[in-house]
Each structure stands twice: as C-alpha cells, then as structure tokens.
Amino acid sequence: MKILCDLGEFEEFAEALFGQLSVEINEEKEIVKLANLANDDLSQKVTFEKLEDIANQAYPTLKKKVEEFLEIKIADNLKIEFPELVELKKLKGEKVFSDEKSKVFVRELFGAVANEDLNKIAELMKKDTAKYLVYSTYAIQYISKISTTYGDYLDSIIYLNKFVLSRYPQIILHKQREPYESRFANVNSGYLGAVKMTVLEELIHSTQEKLHQLNKSAATQVNLINEELATIILELNNQTVNNLSEYLQLQAVPDDFPFAKKANLFFFLNPDHFLIEQIGPDVMTFTHVEIDPKISNAIPQLLDIYKKWLNPIQQHHAAFTLMEGMAGFAIENILKDDQDFQNYLTTFMGTDFSSYQVRKSMGKDFTRIIYEKLGKNAFKKLIEYPPNTREIKEPQLYLNRIKQ
Numbered sequence: 001m002k003i004l005c006d007l008g009e010f011e012e013f014a015e016a017l018f019g020q021l022s023v024e025i026n027e028e029k030e031i032v033k034l035a036n037l038a039n040d041d042l043s044q045k046v047t048f049e050k051l052e053d054i055a056n057q058a059y060p061t062l063k064k065k066v067e068e069f070l071e072i073k074i075a076d077n078l079k080i081e082f083p084e085l086v087e088l089k090k091l092k093g094e095k096v097f098s099d100e101k102s103k104v105f106v107r108e109l110f111g112a113v114a115n116e117d118l119n120k121i122a123e124l125m126k127k128d129t130a131k132y133l134v135y136s137t138y139a140i141q142y143i144s145k146i147s148t149t150y151g152d153y154l155d156s157i158i159y160l161n162k163f164v165l166s167r168y169p170q171i172i173l174h175k176q177r178e179p180y181e182s183r184f185a186n187v188n189s190g191y192l193g194a195v196k197m198t199v200l201e202e203l204i205h206s207t208q209e210k211l212h213q214l215n216k217s218a219a220t221q222v223n224l225i226n227e228e229l230a231t232i233i234l235e236l237n238n239q240t241v242n243n244l245s246e247y248l249q250l251q252a253v254p255d256d257f258p259f260a261k262k263a264n265l266f267f268f269l270n271p272d273h274f275l276i277e278q279i280g281p282d283v284m285t286f287t288h289v290e291i292d293p294k295i296s297n298a299i300p301q302l303l304d305i306y307k308k309w310l311n312p313i314q315q316h317h318a319a320f321t322l323m324e325g326m327a328g329f330a331i332e333n334i335l336k337d338d339q340d341f342q343n344y345l346t347t348f349m350g351t352d353f354s355s356y357q358v359r360k361s362m363g364k365d366f367t368r369i370i371y372e373k374l375g376k377n378a379f380k381k382l383i384e385y386p387p388n389t390r391e392i393k394e395p396q397l398y399l400n401r402i403k404q
Contacts, residue, residue, distance in 0.1 A: 009259050014121040017113070017136060024144045025116075028085060028163075031147065035167035038174035046173070046184040051166045054195050055080055062196060065334050066203045070379045075156060078206055080199070082162040085146070089114035092142040094154055096135060097219035102227070105131045106138075113139045129259065130230035133266050134223055151198040153205040160198060168194070172347055186343055193344025197331060204327040210383050211319045218315035225309045226270060232301055233266045241265060244298050269295075269302065271309045284317050284389040286310060314389045321392055322382060325363020329371065330379075332364075362392060369395040 018025070063074050083091055093110025105128055112120035125132040152159040169191040176183050205212075233241075241261050245253075250268055253261045268274060275289065289306045296303050335341040336353065345351050366387070371378040381402055391398035 009257055010122040010125040011118065012257075013125060013259065013263070014118040017121065017140065018116065018118070020140050021113075021143060024146065027147055031164070031167055031171070034171045034174070038170035041174055042170055042180055045180045048169045048188060048191060051160060051162055051195065052080075052082055054192060055082075055160055055199055058192075058196055058199060062199050063203060066200060066207070066330070069330055069334050069376075070204070070207060071376045072207045072379060072383075074203060074206060078156055078158060078203075080158045080160060082160050085163040086114045088146060088159070088161060088163060089143055091152060091154070091159060092146075093139075095142065095152065096138045096223075097216045098135070098223050099220055102131055102135070102223070106135050109135055110139060110143075113143060125259075129234055130227050133230040133234075133263060134226045137267075150194060151202045153202040156206070158199065158202040158206070160195070165191075165194060165198070168348065187347050189340045189343040190347035191344075193335075193338065193340035193342070194348055196338065196340055197335060197344060200331050200334060201327045204330050205323060207379075208323050208326070208383060211323050211386060214386060215316055215319035215323065218312040218319065221312035222309065222316055225305055225312070226272075229270065229302075229305050230266050232299060232305075233269065234262050236262065236265075236299070240298050244295065247294055269299070271306055271313070275306060275309070284314055285393065318387055318389045318392060321363040321389075322366070322386060323363075325361055325365070325367045326379065326382060328361055328364040329367040366392045366395050366398075370398065373399055 059080065066072075067074055090107070090110050093106050096106050096110075098106050105124065109121070109124055109132070111117075112124065146161070147164055150161050150165055152161075169187055172190070173180055173183060173187045176187070236244075238255075238258065238261075241258075245261060245265055248265075248268055250264050253264060287310070289303065289310065291303055291306065342353055345353060345355075367378070367382070370382060374381060385402050387395075387398045391401070
C-alpha cells in the first residue's frame with residue numbers, strides 16, 4: 001500500500017482512535033480505583049473466594065449439566081484461563097477472523113491498542129493503510145465491550161475475564177455500604193452466579209465447532225472484501241474523493257488531511273454501514289443490491305463488491321445469531337432454578353429472572369421454537385444443519401427443510 005500522508009496525520013488518527021475508546025479506558029481505570037478502595041475497606045471484614053477456585057470447582061458440575069441438556073459430549077481437553085486486562089485485549093484480536101496475511105497485522109494492532117502505544121499504531125497505519133481501516137473498527141468495537149463481556153471461547157480454551165469478575169463483587173458490596181457482613185452472602189451468591197453463567201455459556205460454545213468454522217470462514221471473506229474496498233478507495237484521485245465526499249455530504253476535511261478524507265469515504269461506503277443504512281435490517285435476507293449511479297460511476301467496482309459481500313455477511317450473521325441464541329436458551333433453562341443465578345441478576349444486573357426471560361433475541365426465539373418441535377435432538381440438528389438468515393426469521397422454513 002502506497003503512503004498517502006506523512007506520519008503526522010497517522011499520529012493524529014491514532015490519538016483519535018484512543019479518543020473513541022476514552023470512555024472505556026476511563027471506566028477501566030475507575031474499576032481498578034474502586035476495587036482498590038473496596039479491598040482496603042473490606043479486607044478485615046469479608047473475603048471473596050478466588051475466581052480461579054470458584055470456576056475450577058464449579059466446572060465438573062456445569063459440564064455435566066450442559067451435556068445432559070444439549071445431549072452433546074463436551075471435549076475432555078478444554079482448559080480455563082483467567083486473563084487480566086492487557087492479555088484480554090490481545091485475545092480479542094484472535095477473535096477477529098482474517099486470512100493468514102492479515103492475522104499478523106491484527107495481532108500487532110490489538111497489542112498496540114492494549115498497551116496504548118500510539119507510535120506503534122501510527123506505524124501500522126503507515127505500513128498498511130487498507131488493513132488499518134478495516135481492522136481498527138474491530139479494535140474499537142471489541143475492546144469497548146471488555147467491561148460487559150465476562151468470558152470468551154477460542155480453540156479449546158475458556159477465557160474468564162479476571163479483570164472484571166474478580167473486582168465487581170468487591171465494588172458492588174462496597175457500594176452497598178455497611179454492614180458488609182450481613183450483605184456479603186447475597187453479593188457472594190451473585191458472584192457465584194456470574195461465574196456459573198459465564199462458564200456455562202463458554203461450555204455451550206465449545207460444542208458448536210461446526211458453527212464456529214462457518215462463522216470464521218464467512219467473517220474472513222467479509223474482511224477480505226472490506227480490505228479490497230479500502231484499497232480501491234485509497235487509490236482514488238483527490239478530485240474523485242472530493243466530489244464524492246461533497247455529493248454524500250460527508251464532514252468537510254481540509255486538503256492537507258488526505259488520509260482522513262479517504263478514511264471518511266471508506267467508513268461511509270463500507271457495506272456494513274452503507275448497505276444496512278440503505279436497505280435496513282432486511283439486508284440479511286436480500287439477494288439484490290442497487291446503488292446510486294453517481295456513486296457507481298465514481299467507483300465502478302463498488303456494486304460488485306456489495307454483491308460479493310451479501311452472501312458471506314448473511315452466513316456470518318446466521319451462524320453468530322444461532323451460536324448466541326442457543327447459548328442464551330440453554331443458560332435460561334439450565335439456571336432457571338439456580339439461586340446464585342437469581343442473585344446475580346439482582347445484585348449485578350439490577351433485574352430479575354422474569355425480566356431476563358422475556359428479553360428479545362432472534363437467535364434465542366428461533367432456538368426455542370426448534371426445541372419445542374424437536375426436543376433434545378434440536379441442538380445436534382441445529383449444529384449439523386445450520387439455518388440461513390431467512391430460516392432464522394421464519395423457523396417453519398427450517399423445519400420444513402430438515403424434515404425433507
């Protein structure tokens with residue numbers, strides 16, 4: 001990729017990236033600060049058990065419950081790991097599915113973001129601008145959810161978010177104020193519930209290997225298509241970029257920021273933004289795309305890129321929706337009578353089981369309908385014969401297909 005500007009503009013973009021993550025980074029610092037205050041105050045009064053001990057003690061029972069509910073054997077070689085914040089952020093890079101050529105770039109980018117290394121990010125932008133445009137969005141999206149994501153599963157390893165799970169119980173109890181001893185049992189029970197729920201979810205994900213592979217393959221194709229679009233936009237001449245930006249009413253950028261102009265154009269025309277804005281959620285069942293002739297005249301390759309994007313994005317959406325929906329449905333059923341889980345919902349989430357149960361989720365609703373028709377056999381069927389996006393919206397279509 002040819003260089004479009006000096007390092008100065010890239011450094012400003014690196015600062016802008018951290019600007020977009022500033023709320024989350026400040027929240028992380030606040031979590032550490034609050035946990036330290038809580039520990040100082042609670043240390044002589046109550047003690048929470050170590051996350052590692054709770055998870056390892058609960059694991060055999062939870063594994064058995066998942067196997068009984070899904071009627072699927074869980075692999076014996078699963079491990080549990082407990083990454084702290086920086087390692088957790090690096091792990092998120094492993095969950096960005098790219099081809100082998102881009103994987104090294106993604107690892108370096110997430111490592112630089114995890115370590116808040118602005119110079120490294122600027123260097124990576126300069127090294128491969130197209131890849132930066134595609135994968136920096138993942139860095140913002142994934143890392144901004146660290147404080148609300150308790151676990152991950154990847155390559156036979158369950159990862160528990162030690163940064164959050166080992167600090168939240170102390171913070172929650174400390175906020176409830178004295179007397180800590182009488183309030184400890186409820187919060188501790190909620191802590192156990194959070195760990196149970198997280199381990200359960202990742203155990204369920206460990207059974208979905210075929211869906212993981214479908215999702216990974218589709219997401220990789222989507223990312224390659226976005227890399228192709230980024231390359232095309234970065235090679236446009238300045239006049240075309242200016243004309244298109246004006247026509248699309250993009251935010252004005254001074255001429256001495258050429259990268260920013262092209263970046264704005266890419267983020268606007270990126271199919272994840274442009275097509276979903278134009279077509280709406282039904283992009284997941286669309287088979288045909290049309291675009292404004294003025295745009296396609298400026299970028300003749302654009303329509304073909306959008307057409308290529310539709311199939312893999314729909315495959316990715318279907319696989320991901322099913323994986324999450326199946327996990328949500330199974331957790332709801334396995335933990336419905338678990339007092340620790342009830343206390344987790346109350347103390348950590350400020351809700352209750354009935355409210356949790358009625359939360360809308362297309363994947364969970366789809367799984368429930370298939371389960372009502374097929375019983376315990378539903379989970380094996382769903383993994384072996386995954387639905388497409390249209391079938392997720394209309395479950396009877398799926399039932400009709402698998403009965404043929």
